[in-house]
Amino acid sequence: MTEFSIHKVWIIAQREYLERVGTRSFILSTFVTPLLMGLFLILPALITASTARGIVRDDARAARIVIASDNRALAELARGELMRQRGTRYEPSVVSPASPAERERLDQRLDAGEIEGYVWLDGPARASRHVVFATGRTGDFVLQRRLGDALSYALAAQRMVQQGSSAGEVAAALQPVDLTVVRAGKSFSVYNALRGAVVVLILVFVMFFSLLSYGVMVMRSVMEEKSSRVTEVLLCAASAQELMTGKILGTGSVGLTQIAVWFAMAAFGASRSPYLRTAIEALDVGPSLIVYFVVFYILGYLLYSAIFAGVGAIFNSIDEAQQWNFVVILPLIAASAMILPVATSSDSLSSVLASLFPFCSPILMFERVAVHDPPQWQVALSLLLLVATIGAALFISGRIYRTGILMYGKRPTIRELSRWLRHA
């Protein structure tokens, strides 16, 4: 009974594909997800533009910050610099001189909610450049960074003035650097490079969620056939191998269809939106990146769907499988935790190792390819390891699958599982 019929695999895959592509949930997730994603990207810009034109009024209160110093000139410099920061709304004011009684009053105003924070810039603070910012808004890291920048600017500017520089000289010396990012001969502003990074992150997250959801879909589908006894009917006409192969290919094609639709929507969006176009240009998304995405997606999907098919055959219900699912998903979660470290230091030892690990490489090696050309041998090695692991996973899962799909009732023990592996 070892014959393997491609025709039967095709019939099984076709059924699997058509059953899923026709569902409302597929259509919803395919078309609504990118719209939501787009909305989240566009909405803040839209609101800013509307408030600027006075169409919408944003009643969020500007942060009232008091800069207290016995050196009024310095405090005014810091205040001016803070006001100059674009994209944020602060309402800085100056209190001078700074006495202990004044500090008590500021604490009271802070408690009463009359101000959002104050900077205590007395003599010792200036000398040690160690400044206290008292505030209830400890989470506003943008404000903290900008305040730090403004104070550094003020201290530097004042020292230059004391040393005899004119206001013009100070402004020229302390003007921020405008960084231009150049990649492969094309140049971008920092702002556009950031957009590129956002696109990479979106692609990586799409990979992550797609691998997870379509892997789980294979598992559910195996369980459904098992518990409805459809498996028994199918096994009269097809082998367990044909069933599993058809199921994996059919469900995988659904995932690829979804991604193809998303790529098409992105291409359409790029043709309409300059924002998206610059992002995609910044990223250097050429055909090669899409090829990498598809290759890593297919390989990652094969790996996880093979494992999930085996898990589905072991258990009798979703509830039962839930706790063990976690073990399978763990490397995916680990990979998702590595997404940001890999983005910022793509060549660090931990990034390299994680991107070679087959259970993470579909996500992390793709990310490295997207953000920074890794050495060719590393890409080749990760693909090799991934393919070898897929082979092993298909072999093991195939054996568990063909025994497991006919076992009902009690969950098998580890010893029984290893017997399935040996004897099947």
Next chain:
Amino acid sequence: MTPTVELLGVRKSYGGFAAVDDLSFAIPTAHIFGLLGPNGAGKTSTIRMMIGITEPDFGSVRIFGEPIRRRALRRVGYLPEERGLYRRMTVGDNLVFLGRLAGLSTGTSRERIDAWAKRLEIADWIDRRVEELSKGMQQKTQFIAALLHDPDLIVMDEPFAGLDPVNTMQLKDVLVGLRAAGKSILFSTHRMDQVERLCDSICLIDRGKSVLQGSLSEIKASNGRRFVQIDYEGDGGCLAGHPLIDSLNDYGNHAEIRLKPGADSQELLWTAMRGLRVIRFQVMEPSLEQIFIDRIASRDD
């Protein structure tokens, strides 16, 4: 003539528990065979080995005169104990899918599905999802799925479970027609009363072992004619302690009697006529169920 199915000394255990234990039987061509037994007797385990889903630990299973191979399984139709359909697909899509998997073209599948659906009166339900169907409708759909590729051996696990009497009759008629067309049919059931008039031969199993098998008429003859019912007027006490009677349930004007082995019911009739006014005297054919219970009881003694 080679039997369609032949089991020889088949044994199958699951984790130390013998689900099927040294079971042998044969099913000739154009024959309806009943595999009977209580729940958990090993019926489903036996069936699974006959359709190549599992293999026996010991013994051999042959269908159409050969060990089971994929090619031979194309000539087998199988109806599992419950469900066995994709709930969210329509009846028609389910059947076309199974028909194609069994080797039919889409067109042929549709033609046959239409014919069967008309015959079993579910034509109006073809475009409905399986989950919208009643249990009986689902059972009919499964029935069609098993027969679509015109198999020579039809294996059905509890085919009448959950069916009302009208539908049961309809499916029984189909099975009788298939037998006339030369097909062999095996079905399992724990409802022995459902099969008495349908099976040519049976195998009763309990705890994986064959308890009783053979043609239905032979079984009835060899186990039969030991049960007598008498309706009477008078004092039934004269029957008590009669040497021919094995057991007696006397209800005052109605008595149910089991005779000792080899006893002649005519002698009992003489006795009754001497002491009572006999209104009705009937020698009962034992039900399969009664025979089965007797067998189990005598084996456990």
